Structures are given as C-alpha cells and as structure tokens.
Amino acid sequence: MAQVLEFKLPDLGEGLTEAEIVRWLVEVGDVVAIDQPVVEVETAKAMVEVPCPYGGVVTARFGEEGTELPVGAPLITVAVGERPASGEADTAGAEGSGNVLVGYGTSEAPARRRRVRREQPVSGASAAGSRAVTGQGAAPVAVNGQAGAPESEDGPVPVISPLVRRLARQNGLDLRELTGSGPDGLILRADVEYALRAAARAGGAAQTAQPHAPVPQATSTATAPQPTAPQPTAPQSTAAAVHGEIRTPLKGIRGAVADKLARSRREIPDATCWVDADATELMRARTAMNAAGGPKISLLALLARICTAALARFPELNSTVDTDAREVVRFDHVHLGFAAQTDRGLVVPVVRDAHARDAESLTAEFARLTEAGRTGTLTPAELTGGTFTLNNYGVFGVDGSTPIINHPEAAMLGVGRIVPKPWVHEGELAVRQVVQLSLTFDHRVCDGGTAGGFLRYVADCVEQPAVLLRTL
Structure with a gap:
C-alpha cells in the first residue's frame, strides 16, 4: 500500500516568507526521484528550483503558475512505495532525504495566504493536482x-x-x-x-473601409x-x-528592489561627491597584466581591489547604521556588492571577503556571479550581506550618476565610462582616458572630509596604480 506524503514549500532562508510559482517541472502522474527539482519559484531574492525530499509518483499539485504561496503551504503530494503502471523501478523512500533548502517541513502554514482565483470550478483530481x-x-x-x-x-x-x-x-x-x-x-x-x-x-x-457597416454585437x-x-x-x-x-x-525581484530603494531614500540622508580621474595608466597596467599570461584580469576586479584598499584607510564607509540602537556598526570585512542588470531587473550579487582576494580571484568570482545573475540561479545568500557596493554604470554608456545607496549599507562607489578626453598631463594638453568617479554616502556615518578622502584615494589609485603597492 502506497503512503501519500505531502511536500510543503520549504523555508527558503534569509527571512523569506513567500514565493511565486514560476514553472512546474513535473506533472501529476510523473515519477520523481529523491531530491529531484519539482518546481521553480521566484522569491524576493532570486529564482530557486525546489527539490522534493521524497521519491514516488506525483498524485497532486497545488497552485498554478503565477500563484504566490507562503512558506509551509502544500506544493505536491507524492505516493511513496507505489509502483508506477509503466513498470518502472520503485524509487520511493518514505524517509526522504531531508535536503530541501533551509528548514524543510514547516508544520504550519502562516494564516495569511494569497492564491490566484480560478475562473471556473474544477472537480476531482484536477482540482487537487492539475493545472486549470x-x-x-x-x-x-x-x-x-x-x-x-x-x-x-x-x-x-x-x-x-x-x-x-x-x-x-x-x-x-x-x-x-x-x-x-x-x-x-x-x-x-x-x-x-x-x-x-x-x-x-x-x-x-x-x-474605416466600410463606414456604413452595422456595429456587431458582443x-x-x-x-x-x-x-x-x-x-x-x-x-x-x-x-x-x-x-x-x-x-x-511590483513583486518578486522587481518588488524587492523597489522596496529597498524606497526605504533607502526614506531612511538614509545621503550625499554625493564626484571627481574626474585620468585612467590611462590603469588601463595600461591592465593590458600589461593580461599580456604576461595567465587568467585575464577584468577592469572591475582592479576597481574592486582599489575599493577594498580605500576602505581599509577609511573604514567609516564600510558600515551600517543600527537605527534602533542609534549606533554605527563598522565591519572588519568587506563583502563587496556589485550592481548587475538582468532580464528580471537589477540585482546586486555579493563577493564575500573581497578584501582577502587578489585580482585573479576577484575576476573569477565576478564572472561566476554575473553568469548566475543572467541565468537566474543566484541564491538568496549570494544576494545579501553586502557591506559596500561598486556600481559600474559606465557599461550603459553614461559618464556620471548619483546612485541610491543599497540599504542598509552606508556608501556606494559609482564608475562612469572611460573615454578619450582632452586632459592636462605633465603640463601639456593631451588626449587621455578619463573616467568620472562618484561616491554616494550616508552622512550619518561620516562627514564630507572622510568621503572626499576616500574618493580622492580611489582617484589617485586609478591615476597611479603603483599607489596600491602600499596596501598589498
């Protein structure tokens, strides 16, 4: 006799309480193996494929694509121990794997549940398990x-x-x-x-072609x-x-971004300063690095290395404000976020312990997280916990911007496009590769002198990369 087990939407971590069904990966009657993904959901953080801890035959599905469910709501039921009619091998296991994201098995669903209303009644097994x-x-x-x-x-x-x-x-x-x-x-x-x-x-x-034609009825x-x-x-x-x-x-990732930006504007008294810098030597240094062999170094990685060096000198900007305790919390590590545009909207993946990485490691991690952002496979943990953000808006072909701080961080460095411009170099007018740098900062954590010192140090490193040798 088969045992029917109910698989509920598991705790997805990072304080997430609900998710939207984007795509079902199984149909009623399908045979599933233990830990096989059965549904793709979108949370306020990322797209996630949810694996089922049981093996057996899917007997019912709950929720259509587009339905928003709370953690703990039923997703599917699985007949464990039942041999499929096709004679396939029995893959069921009543004990399951227990390897479903975080906190699988929430026993009670929250009282608040939002469902997509069905337009017509569906009876029998269709109501329980199939898509209307x-x-x-x-x-x-x-x-x-x-x-x-x-x-x-x-x-x-x-x-x-x-x-x-x-x-x-x-x-x-x-x-x-x-x-x-x-x-x-x-x-x-x-x-x-x-x-x-x-x-x-x-x-x-x-x-228009038949002006005297009668108007048709509905x-x-x-x-x-x-x-x-x-x-x-x-x-x-x-x-x-x-x-x-x-x-x-405004829901899913787009809604989460909207909420965070609105909260940042409400809570953070931000200010922005900017400076133009001659990036010619930085570009030459990168070319020389890549010509020496080995993995290619990205410009973003060099800028990130400059950021971490600057934050070591001006740690006030690597912090957050605890409004309840009325305290500034300073971090001894740099989890560096970077803005990335995807088909589902703006996301900010986080490079953990960026201060401890070299240029090669930063390049590799930026590439990995960028690809995950494009494919929608970033995990909630990879999208949270940042302490400072680097925003390379120059990729959009613009020179400058006054970005909104990524709440609850205290600052964001913006980098515009690098373009040839007239520049006074060594007392003479020359064409140089010029970039505009901007720093938006929380005025509660520091004053303009600290922010200006940080930005000036970044500009000095861009203009003379050898300045970084002092911190290596």
Missing part, C-alpha cells in the same frame, strides 16, 4: 456566467500566469494562435496585449454587460492595457 486550462482551443463559452473553454486534447498552452489566460479569454483571443516570446515559447502578458492591439487596429481599419459573454448578476471584473491594469497603458505588478 482555460481560454484555449475553441471559442469561449459561458460557464455559470463566466467565460471558459474546454481543455484541448493537445495539452495546455504554456502561459506565464492565470492573469494572461483571463485577459485572452475575456477578449475572445485564442492562445493557440499566438507565438510566445518567453523562454521555450512561453506566452507572456505582453504577447497577449500586442495581439489585442493588432486586432483593434485591424478592426478600426475595417470600419460575441462573448465575458464582454457582455451583466446588470442583474455582476461578475468579477479584471484588474484595472488588464482593461487599461488594451487602451495603451501597461501596468506591471
């Missing part, structure tokens, strides 16, 4: 006063969220006629909105008025999007 498929295949039909569509025999259309299905359904759009622009052909909300705008333009052109109960029995309406963003206004929910 609506708005696909044939034209929409009325189900209890709401628009719906029978499930296609060809299987579900890959759609990023139930909201996208509802938007298509309410406008009579067949999702199978669309080509998704997301990963693996995933249909995004932007794809549906584009199709609706194209249909609106085509309809307008037809009415063909879908989803758009027909229901004065006697009001139906749940789509969010304002859904309706507005058809008329040229697009609204994007």
Whole structure:
C-alpha cells in the first residue's frame, strides 16, 4: 500500500516568507526521484528550483503558475512505495532525504495566504493536482456566467500566469494562435496585449473601409454587460492595457528592489561627491597584466581591489547604521556588492571577503556571479550581506550618476565610462582616458572630509596604480 506524503514549500532562508510559482517541472502522474527539482519559484531574492525530499509518483499539485504561496503551504503530494503502471523501478523512500533548502517541513502554514482565483470550478483530481486550462482551443463559452473553454486534447498552452489566460479569454483571443516570446515559447502578458492591439487596429481599419457597416454585437459573454448578476471584473491594469497603458505588478525581484530603494531614500540622508580621474595608466597596467599570461584580469576586479584598499584607510564607509540602537556598526570585512542588470531587473550579487582576494580571484568570482545573475540561479545568500557596493554604470554608456545607496549599507562607489578626453598631463594638453568617479554616502556615518578622502584615494589609485603597492 502506497503512503501519500505531502511536500510543503520549504523555508527558503534569509527571512523569506513567500514565493511565486514560476514553472512546474513535473506533472501529476510523473515519477520523481529523491531530491529531484519539482518546481521553480521566484522569491524576493532570486529564482530557486525546489527539490522534493521524497521519491514516488506525483498524485497532486497545488497552485498554478503565477500563484504566490507562503512558506509551509502544500506544493505536491507524492505516493511513496507505489509502483508506477509503466513498470518502472520503485524509487520511493518514505524517509526522504531531508535536503530541501533551509528548514524543510514547516508544520504550519502562516494564516495569511494569497492564491490566484480560478475562473471556473474544477472537480476531482484536477482540482487537487492539475493545472486549470482555460481560454484555449475553441471559442469561449459561458460557464455559470463566466467565460471558459474546454481543455484541448493537445495539452495546455504554456502561459506565464492565470492573469494572461483571463485577459485572452475575456477578449475572445485564442492562445493557440499566438507565438510566445518567453523562454521555450512561453506566452507572456505582453504577447497577449500586442495581439489585442493588432486586432483593434485591424478592426478600426475595417470600419474605416466600410463606414456604413452595422456595429456587431458582443460575441462573448465575458464582454457582455451583466446588470442583474455582476461578475468579477479584471484588474484595472488588464482593461487599461488594451487602451495603451501597461501596468506591471511590483513583486518578486522587481518588488524587492523597489522596496529597498524606497526605504533607502526614506531612511538614509545621503550625499554625493564626484571627481574626474585620468585612467590611462590603469588601463595600461591592465593590458600589461593580461599580456604576461595567465587568467585575464577584468577592469572591475582592479576597481574592486582599489575599493577594498580605500576602505581599509577609511573604514567609516564600510558600515551600517543600527537605527534602533542609534549606533554605527563598522565591519572588519568587506563583502563587496556589485550592481548587475538582468532580464528580471537589477540585482546586486555579493563577493564575500573581497578584501582577502587578489585580482585573479576577484575576476573569477565576478564572472561566476554575473553568469548566475543572467541565468537566474543566484541564491538568496549570494544576494545579501553586502557591506559596500561598486556600481559600474559606465557599461550603459553614461559618464556620471548619483546612485541610491543599497540599504542598509552606508556608501556606494559609482564608475562612469572611460573615454578619450582632452586632459592636462605633465603640463601639456593631451588626449587621455578619463573616467568620472562618484561616491554616494550616508552622512550619518561620516562627514564630507572622510568621503572626499576616500574618493580622492580611489582617484589617485586609478591615476597611479603603483599607489596600491602600499596596501598589498
């Protein structure tokens, strides 16, 4: 007799209390092995594949893609000890592995739980374990006063969220006629909105060509008025999007960034100073290093090495403010964050113990974390715990900026693009490689003299890399 075990959303660490289901990696009826990833979720920190500690047959799934669940909410149920109908070997193990992220097995789900409302009732095993498929295949039909569509025999259309299905359904759009622009052909909300705008333009052109044509009546109960029995309406963003206004929910990584930036502006009395520096010698030094053989050294790694040397001289900037205790907390280590732009928004991976790394080690770690950011595999631990941030906004082709401090840190060094400019060098006008450096700092941890001293030291190292020899 098989034993059915429930696998709940585990504690993902770093104080995270909820996650959004991005993509299911298994279907009901699939055989899973112990520690096999079963779902990909997005937290406020990163994308995470969640492994199941049990082996067996998936009997139910809870939550559609796009659903936001709290830690401790059920994810799937697994029949342990049951031999699949196909005769595959029994991989079940009731004891499980226990290797599911942090704190697996939260016994009680928080009282607050947010779910994506299903548009039509689903009975039997489908309600417990399979994805509701609506708005696909044939034209929409009325189900209890709401628009719906029978499930296609060809299987579900890959759609990023139930909201996208509802938007298509309410406008009579067949999702199978669309080509998704997301990963693996995933249909995004932007794809549906584009199709609706194209249909609106085509309809307008037809009415212009036939000005006396009668106005057609609504063909879908989803758009027909229901004065006697009001139906749940789509969010304002859904309706507005058809008329040229697009609204994007601030959630996941984007929401976390928004919250952190807003908090930084509210709590930190920041100030910015900047200076132009001649980076010609730094660029020559890097060229010489890379010409000598061995792993290539990145410019970001050299700038990071300069940062750690400057923080050793001006440790006030490697700190944070404990507002409750009204104390400045200074760190004896440098966990260096660096801003990286990804498809899911801005992330700030952290290089641990950057002060103890040489240029080669920094180059390798920057490359590893940057690639993880692009692929969405950064862990929560790799995105938290920074003590100082280096922001190379020069990669966007801009000279200067006044960045917002990465709360709860106390400072951020910004580096603009390095470009040839007229410069007085050794008493004569010459064309040199010039960069603008900026420092945004928390005025509570230091005054302008300290901030200016830090920035001037950084500029001196950029202009004369030999200055770094004093701290090596």
